[in-house]
Amino acid sequence: MADFEELSFVIPGYTPETIPLDRLLEYLQQMAQVLGDTQNLHLIEIRKSSVAPVFRVPKAAALAAKERANRVQRGDGTKKQVDAFNRISKMLRRDSRDAGKPALLRSGDRVLLKIPAAPQDTGVLSGIRQPSTVDGQLIRVGGTADDAALQIQDLEGRIMSGFTAKRSLAKELAKLMWEPVRLSGDGQWCRTEEGNWLLERMQVHSYELLEDEDLSVVLERLRSVDVRWPADVHKRLRQERDESL
Known part of the structure; x- marks a missing residue:
């Protein structure tokens, strides 16, 4: 039984001959955040067609990485993982010549994670x-x-x-x-x-x-202020709060 598993990350819009090195590194960095394990991801190959970096991962680490990918796909990953997923999606929007072609994380023929290109954002x-x-x-x-x-x-x-x-x-x-x-x-x-x-x-x-000034000095000064609150202060505060709602 093999002690390692291979995970491939298919990046559309480029070939190995056309993708700039800094852009490839950006994609790899974000995918590493999604999988949450930079120590056990070993890049061994970049397959052709699109760009498909292949990671060699120890079996136990691969199992954990696939579970993280599944959680992200379901929408319940950590904030760091979801942020990385969204960054890849926005990068694809700019890079992919075919907006309908997503990035894929695969284990063999099985798709673990599908990342579509983000729609054009009008909120900027x-x-x-x-x-x-x-x-x-x-x-x-x-x-x-x-x-x-x-x-x-x-x-x-x-x-x-x-x-x-x-x-x-x-x-x-x-x-x-x-x-x-x-x-x-x-x-x-x-x-x-x-x-x-x-x-x-x-x-x-x-x-x-x-x-x-030190915070403790400021607090001490506030405590020393002689403030005379009216007897019905709580009633007045509640009334002001209710009127503002």
């Missing part, structure tokens, strides 16, 4: 302008144009670029490097295919220096 938006604010720390101020380029690290640690400010304002901001600030101005936003809103760029018009 870009160029949405509105007044915006961003809190974080300035980590770069520079450039030679009339509008200086700014880079900020937000409160979640993400590095954000695409900010600009007039030189006079940039000179003031340069003195506040690595200090917590709130930048305000005209932002340009986009909505991704996943429905997330992203700030693409922002012309900064003003700023506010934020206090950088």
Whole structure:
């Protein structure tokens, strides 16, 4: 009895001679996320017709990988697996010359997982302008144009670029490097295919220096505030809540 099983991943829209290496690696990476086992997937061959990478997988690991694929096909995989499935689907939409031809994960002649190309998405938006604010720390101020380029690290640690400010304002901001600030101005936003809103760029018009205090200090200050609540506070809060529904 063989100790290994072969799983093939059929990618339509390319041949081994035409698929770019970086695109092939993207597909393989996402399929590895779907199967949830990068350690036991060994690429041994790329078969022709479409592009069909073949994995050699130990029997026990193959059994677990096939069960994960079945769960994803049923729609009850983990978030990471479902996200990878959806990424492959969107990649197929762009790559496949035949929109009706799905990607397939096979074990021999048996199809374990079928991934159709995603339909054209009309939910993507870009160029949405509105007044915006961003809190974080300035980590770069520079450039030679009339509008200086700014880079900020937000409160979640993400590095954000695409900010600009007039030189006079940039000179003031340069003195506040690595200090917590709130930048305000005209932002340009986009909505991704996943429905997330992203700030693409922002012309900064003003700023506010934020206090950088320990959370315990802030909480202690709040506790020390002398607030006199009315006797019927609970009744009033319930009434306001009911009126807002």
